[in-house]
Amino acid sequence: MTDTVPRPTLEAVAARAGVSRATVSRVVNGSDGVREPLAERVRRAVDELGYVPNQAARSLVTKRHDAIAVIVAEPETRVFADPFFARQLRGISKELTAHDNQLVLLLTEDRDDHARVGRYLAGGHVDGALVFSLHIDDPLPQLIQRAGLPTVYGGRPDWNGGQGGVAYVDSDNRGGARDAVRHLLGLGRERVAHITGALDQTAAVDRLDGFRDVMGGADPLLVAEGDFTPGGGERAMRLLLERCPSLDAVFAANDLMAAGALRVLREHGRRVPDDVAVVGFDDMLPIAEQTDPPLTTVRQDIEEMGRLMARRLLNDGAEPDGLILPTMLVRRASA
Amino acid sequence: MTDTVPRPTLEAVAARAGVSRATVSRVVNGSDGVREPLAERVRRAVDELGYVPNQAARSLVTKRHDAIAVIVAEPETRVFADPFFARQLRGISKELTAHDNQLVLLLTEDRDDHARVGRYLAGGHVDGALVFSLHIDDPLPQLIQRAGLPTVYGGRPDWNGGQGGVAYVDSDNRGGARDAVRHLLGLGRERVAHITGALDQTAAVDRLDGFRDVMGGADPLLVAEGDFTPGGGERAMRLLLERCPSLDAVFAANDLMAAGALRVLREHGRRVPDDVAVVGFDDMLPIAEQTDPPLTTVRQDIEEMGRLMARRLLNDGAEPDGLILPTMLVRRASA
Incomplete structure (x- = not known):
């Protein structure tokens, strides 16, 4: 997407409505603290200028969704066929529920649908994202980054995230x-x-x-x-x-x-x-x-991996770096 | 995406409809404050000019998200343990994807979480809801109704929905x-x-x-x-x-x-x-x-049930009444 015209700013809206930036911010964030005639003036200025709040920033700041998106970068059929995913979702679900956050699982048919997932994430519906089973060259991480959402990956991504790094949980x-x-x-x-x-x-x-x-x-x-x-x-x-x-x-x-x-x-x-x-x-x-x-x-x-992904997202705001969990050999009859 | 042609503005819509910009804004926002003949005039002007609110702002403003919530009124563990649900989700997913709608699966640990699901539904994140495996006395239908979302149930609900009726798909x-x-x-x-x-x-x-x-x-x-x-x-x-x-x-x-x-x-x-x-x-x-x-x-x-639930929601805006699919006895060795 290319912006050819500079976007109107919060400041411009405030100036047009004749109110403070804080007031505009409150109205845009949907808080109740602004009297109706004032709020209406702000909404009119928003419309007239075509101001678009940065929705990602909005949900981040206000955390008003209490909802976390989970994306398994696999076709929906595999999500249900491979018990690995159910196990990881188990851990995520327990942790999110303990913090009264809604688990929002975004299912897809195939990679073509990831652009749509990106749109949903950018639409200001969730406070953060948990992503697992990424494949190399999947456009998803870029779409998520553009949405500006705190994100924790399950499994080491194939890029280091640059200077900012990338938050993930993986096994050894x-x-x-x-x-x-x-x-x-x-x-x-x-x-x-x-x-x-x-x-x-x-x-x-x-x-x-x-x-x-x-x-x-x-x-x-x-x-x-x-x-x-x-x-x-x-x-x-x-x-x-x-x-x-x-x-x-x-x-x-x-x-x-x-x-x-x-x-x-x-x-x-x-x-x-x-x-x-x-x-x-x-x-x-x-x-x-x-x-x-x-x-x-x-x-x-696997369940603990899911739990820790959710915990990192909720508690740390996804400080970037990897967390590696130990593995253990279990001996049965086949070897 | 680059806009090559100037988009019709809110102002243009207001001029065409002969109303104030605030009125156009209210109609586009779906607020109730505008009398019907006036609202109809605005909608006609919107149609005639092909006015589209800024794509990014659209979901905030018009509450069109191109996303449908699916709620299985069972603990998350059962959703993954019982292949019935995967099958029904399969049909739903195919149909929603064909219409470029995002499937938003809201998972829960138990019925205590249904109030949180209700809050998410009321929060303006989806255009409709598909609900299955309801249990009698579940508060979910009431919460969904309060959220004002078009809804199709999978399986006959235990109430008739009053005069309005209730939209569902079931087997015989x-x-x-x-x-x-x-x-x-x-x-x-x-x-x-x-x-x-x-x-x-x-x-x-x-x-x-x-x-x-x-x-x-x-x-x-x-x-x-x-x-x-x-x-x-x-x-x-x-x-x-x-x-x-x-x-x-x-x-x-x-x-x-x-x-x-x-x-x-x-x-x-x-x-x-x-x-x-x-x-x-x-x-x-x-x-x-x-x-x-x-x-x-x-x-x-089961898959067809899911597909028809999604289709009814997307096409009919969930016209209230039940659709009953036939069943068939399949003879194998056990009887």
């Missing part, structure tokens, strides 16, 4: 991945494969980096890209078995893909963990306990 | 329940039990009424109240087996409860359908196909 994805691979090597496995998440997401990139930290110059054929869905895990596992029939371990970047990999291994007559040991990521219950065999995995506290 | 719950019970009687079953849904919801009441329509003066011990969850179905099934060990058929008011009932019947060594025939409601896939044995059930088109 790289450290957790290292623990997973070290555990497999500790069991005496030699050909450890990795099913990555969607590599346009930093969580997937960081877990791949952790895998490489430990495996060093592993055969690139031992890495197959998945997409964090069970179907993606199945496809990647098939590819890996074709390429490297002798693999003896798999680290999948989340439990849903690990569950898909287990199904494919069973189809191919591979015993888990005897022939192939499998480790997941998330410790998503009940899935991780109900796979056959139950899944060794890297636990991250 | 009573007729579907009759079909289910007649099917069981047609198989020669004699002691047909019913697991109801939460009886503070009209869908549960209507299905119970359908059961009674066919069974007439059935033993009241053959009816046990569930709550639409798998756990509720298990508890009700245990109670029914204690009370009436000789029952030979069960109609559960949704598939999730039917799945719970199947587990309890298996625990008790009852063969389905040989000893006990089971019918559910919803045809919730993949659940209804994956139970053991696969479930005979009453299909309702």
